[in-house]
Amino acid sequence: xxxxxxxxxxxxxxxxxxxxxxxxxxxxxxxxxxxxxxxxxxxxxxxxxxxxxxxxxxxxxxxxxxxxxxxxxxxxxxxxxxxxxxxxxxxxxxxxxxxxxxxxxxxxxxxxxxxxxxxxxxxxxxxxxxxxxxxxxxxxxxxxxxxxxxxxxxxxxxxxxxxxxxxxxxxxxxxxxxxxxxxxxxxxxxx
Numbered sequence: 001x002x003x004x005x006x007x008x009x010x011x012x013x014x015x016x017x018x019x020x021x022x023x024x025x026x027x028x029x030x031x032x033x034x035x036x037x038x039x040x041x042x043x044x045x046x047x048x049x050x051x052x053x054x055x056x057x058x059x060x061x062x063x064x065x066x067x068x069x070x071x072x073x074x075x076x077x078x079x080x081x082x083x084x085x086x087x088x089x090x091x092x093x094x095x096x097x098x099x100x101x102x103x104x105x106x107x108x109x110x111x112x113x114x115x116x117x118x119x120x121x122x123x124x125x126x127x128x129x130x131x132x133x134x135x136x137x138x139x140x141x142x143x144x145x146x147x148x149x150x151x152x153x154x155x156x157x158x159x160x161x162x163x164x165x166x167x168x169x170x171x172x173x174x175x176x177x178x179x180x181x182x183x184x185x186x187x188x189x190x191x
Contacts, residue, residue: 036190051191058186059166068173068184076173084171088139092178095143099151123153129181131161131172132188139175146179157181162188 004014040047045063052058052066060066080088108118129145131138142159149157159176161169163186176184 033190040191048187048191051189052187055189055191056162056186057165058163060186066185066187068168068186070177073173073177073181073184076168076170077177079170080174085174088143088171088175088178091140092143092147092175095147096151099148102148103151123149123155125154126156126158127154128158128160131159131176133162133169133172137169137171139171142172142175142181143179146176146181150180156183158183158185160185160187162186164188 002018004011004018008014036051040051049060049063049066053060058066077085104121106118106120106122108116110116127149129142129149131141131145133141146157146159157180159181161172161184166186168186173184
């Protein structure tokens with residue numbers, strides 16, 4: 001194990017090297033990512049489909065094949081074994097309760113000059129969440145991102161999650177159902 005000490009003469013450089021991700025500073029990678037984003041902006045859903053087929057080896061034939069239905073999310077939730085379902089519901093309840101306590105309401109007052117002043121707190125119209133992993137199970141990422149938006153009153157929550165080879169993680173889908181995610185697309189990566 002490598003140890004660093006703030007007393008070392010080259011600490012700042014060694015620490016920066018430790019934190020540096022090879023890919024973050026790779027100019028070729030950044031150029032590739034920028035090109036993918038530009039191509040998606042120019043060619044839209046058709047290019048997202050093409051890249052998802054390429055990177056995730058997803059068997060979709062058209063973009064609509066990448067969207068999951070609410071029935072699929074519900075089936076994943078209902079298919080959980082009892083203990084897992086209870087644990088997911090407990091976690092969701094605790095997260096929801098925490099964010100409910102955090103929620104702020106708007107307020108107004110009239111100052112001495114007769115002006116009405118205040119703060120209006122409103123939810124965003126739509127939020128997007130990315131859940132990493134594909135076959136890995138990250139239901140906590142779903143709950144911790146979708147539930148605060150739901151509690152805030154966001155009317156549309158859209159989730160994207162990779163589905164390598166078209167395979168889906170039922171626990172992630174169950175969490176999306178439980179958290180009130182409105183739309184789910186099986187898309188990963190930069191696209």
